[in-house]
Amino acid sequence: MDDNKILADLIFPNITKTIEDLEKEYPKRNLPEGAMVTRFAPSPTGFLHSGSLYTTLLNWRLAKQSGGIFYIRLEDTDQKREVEGSGKELLDQLKNFGIEPDEGYLGDHEEGNYGPYIQSKRSEIYDVVIKHLIEIGRAYPCFCTAEDVEDTRRKQERNKFRPGYYGRFATCRKVSIEEAIERIKNGESYVLRFKSMGNEENKISVVDEIKGKLELTENDLDIVIRKSDGLPTYHLAHACDDHFMHTTHVIRGEEWLPSLPIHVELFNTLGFELPKYAHVASVNKIDQENGTKRKLSKRKDKEAAVSYFLEQGYPKSGFLEYLLTLINSNYEAWRDVNPDADKYDFTVTFEKMGVDGPLFDVLKIDNICKDRLSRLNKNQISELALAWANEYDTEFASLINRDYEYFTKIMNIEREIEKPRKDYTRFSDIKNSIMFFYDDLYEDMLKNTPVLPFNENISKEDTILVLKTFLERNKMDEGESEWFNNLKEIGSSLGFATNNKEYKANKEAYKGHIGDVAQILRIALTTKTQTPNLFNILEILGKDKYEYRINNMINIISK
Numbered sequence: 396m397d398d399n400k401i402l403a404d405l406i407f408p409n410i411t412k413t414i415e416d417l418e419k420e421y422p423k424r425n426l427p428e429g430a431m432v433t434r435f436a437p438s439p440t441g442f443l444h445s446g447s448l449y450t451t452l453l454n455w456r457l458a459k460q461s462g463g464i465f466y467i468r469l470e471d472t473d474q475k476r477e478v479e480g481s482g483k484e485l486l487d488q489l490k491n492f493g494i495e496p497d498e499g500y501l502g503d504h505e506e507g508n509y510g511p512y513i514q515s516k517r518s519e520i521y522d523v524v525i526k527h528l529i530e531i532g533r534a535y536p537c538f539c540t541a542e543d544v545e546d547t548r549r550k551q552e553r554n555k556f557r558p559g560y561y562g563r564f565a566t567c568r569k570v571s572i573e574e575a576i577e578r579i580k581n582g583e584s585y586v587l588r589f590k591s592m593g594n595e596e597n598k599i600s601v602v603d604e605i606k607g608k609l610e611l612t613e614n615d616l617d618i619v620i621r622k623s624d625g626l627p628t629y630h631l632a633h634a635c636d637d638h639f640m641h642t643t644h645v646i647r648g649e650e651w652l653p654s655l656p657i658h659v660e661l662f663n664t665l666g667f668e669l670p671k672y673a674h675v676a677s678v679n680k681i682d683q684e685n686g687t688k689r690k691l692s693k694r695k696d697k698e699a700a701v702s703y704f705l706e707q708g709y710p711k712s713g714f715l716e717y718l719l720t721l722i723n724s725n726y727e728a729w730r731d732v733n734p735d736a737d738k739y740d741f742t743v744t745f746e747k748m749g750v751d752g753p754l755f756d757v758l759k760i761d762n763i764c765k766d767r768l769s770r771l772n773k774n775q776i777s778e779l780a781l782a783w784a785n786e787y788d789t790e791f792a793s794l795i796n797r798d799y800e801y802f803t804k805i806m807n808i809e810r811e812i813e814k815p816r817k818d819y820t821r822f823s824d825i826k827n828s829i830m831f832f833y834d835d836l837y838e839d840m841l842k843n844t845p846v847l848p849f850n851e852n853i854s855k856e857d858t859i860l861v862l863k864t865f866l867e868r869n870k871m872d873e874g875e876s877e878w879f880n881n882l883k884e885i886g887s888s889l890g891f892a893t894n895n896k897e898y899k900a901n902k903e904a905y906k907g908h909i910g911d912v913a914q915i916l917r918i919a920l921t922t923k924t925q926t927p928n929l930f931n932i933l934e935i936l937g938k939d940k941y942e943y944r945i946n947n948m949i950n951i952i953s954k
């Protein structure tokens with residue numbers, strides 16, 4: 396028997412399958428021309444990063460819009476870094492954002508014909524491939540310890556050689572097969588390395604879907620493909636998984652670009668067709684301390700965690716919308732022309748992706764969310780606010796549930812009109828701005844506002860007069876503009892100008908203007924100077940409540 400084969404059988408006595416068997420087990424997918432198969436391949440090492448959601452959204456949209464498949468593979472081969480339960484959490488969060496994979500690891504179970512989708516369950520597949528590499532003389536056991544490798548690296552540094560396990564520095568390449576067999580039989584610990592045939596002097600040319608044509612240095616590293624714990628490294632797993640799962644487009648973070656020559660050599664050696672690659676630039680931010688651009692950091696930036704936006708009550712649709720503006724430079728122009736279209740009617744392309752990492756801009760997220768929230772109808776915003784409150788602010792949830800109908804009315808103020816009011820950025824903004832609608836909370840606000848913000852230039856007596864006359868003469872039944880005209884008349888009869896211009900032209904002649912009249916009422920009814928539309932407030936409170944509040948306010952001021 397061939398020596399390589401003896402070695403392969405010694406290392407993998409139980410592996411009887413061949414690559415051909417695997418090809419049969421995982422046949423080509425039956426998809427229409429142009430359908431893309433993409434994936435999100437998270438490692439279960441923590442929370443869902445905003446940058447990962449960005450890349451995932453891109454992967455998902457490309458698959459969906461081409462009639463393809465988007466699947467999830469859990470890359471859990473680095474068991475030291477694993478955070479218990481985080482795989483499921485990642486999936487729950489994606490689902491929360493409406494990103495539903497077609498197949499793969501789904502958090503509590505797996506679906507699809509190309510599994511297992513959890514790498515730690517795919518050992519047999521990796522071993523079949525690695526065994527094949529040993530048989531053809533393209534993989535070998537390496538007995539170097541971590542210290543040996545570190546020693547070599549230091550020597551290389553000292554003598555100005557490029558660091559790494561390659562060429563003449565690949566010590567265990569020189570170990571004969573007989574010796575290797577002997578050492579394995581003696582129980583020595585080892586890893587398996589790929590035997591590269593590349594040359595550092597050569598260039599390879601690869602087309603990246605985002606970055607275009609790239610000239611890269613050919614790989615000559617004998618990288619580790621199987622660790623001493625029997626698990627594969629990223630490189631080997633990537634080749635096996637994306638091949639047998641028939642990924643058409645590997646869309647991943649650009650930190651993987653330097654490894655691309657390794658992957659090209661692995662795919663070629665195995666006779667696997669190379670997928671298309673797209674390396675996505677990382678999302679950046681401007682560092683608050685030194686003003687420079689840097690990667691959004693898991694450690695330093697609260698906004699790096701998607702959960703931050705959820706807790707804060709940013710609408711998911713607004714956040715996704717923002718990510719789409721980062722993905723494609725033409726998204727905003729499209730949105731301007733199609734303000735009410737479903738955001739996923741937009742076609743995502745690689746061409747419109749930036750080569751440089753986009754800047755993550757929380758102010759812009761705010762603006763987009765404000766706009767999207769203002770476009771929801773009263774039922775949509777009420778339902779979403781309640782769902783958010785149920786999870787993050789139970790006090791607010793019980794306030795909503797006191798009288799859901801009443802809450803919906805409040806949410807309907809200046810909504811479903813041509814220019815809806817943009818008062819909320821996040822669901823967490825709502826509670827404080829609508830508290831005054833609830834009598835007990837209004838009373839608390841009164842108690843907590845020892846000095847009400849009435850205009851000091853208007854006397855106490857005039858303020859009281861405005862309130863009293865309003866009670867006598869308010870007219871609501873003919874609609875808002877009649878109501879306002881009547882309010883102007885009330886003001887005018889008490890010495891207030893009916894508009895600001897009139898007032899400004901002759902300040903001495905007036906006590907103030909119609910805005911001041913409205914402001915007196917606003918403060919009396921809400922304790923605040925900034926509120927939604929006054930007419931709507933009066934309507935929603937109803938006659939009994941607003942009369943009670945105004946009478947009460949007259950008493951307070953009179954004291």
Ligand code: GLU
Pocket residue numbers: 435436437438470633646647648651
């Ligand atoms: N598990 C890898 C990571 O977390 C996946 C990279 C890829 O998409 O291939 O970065």
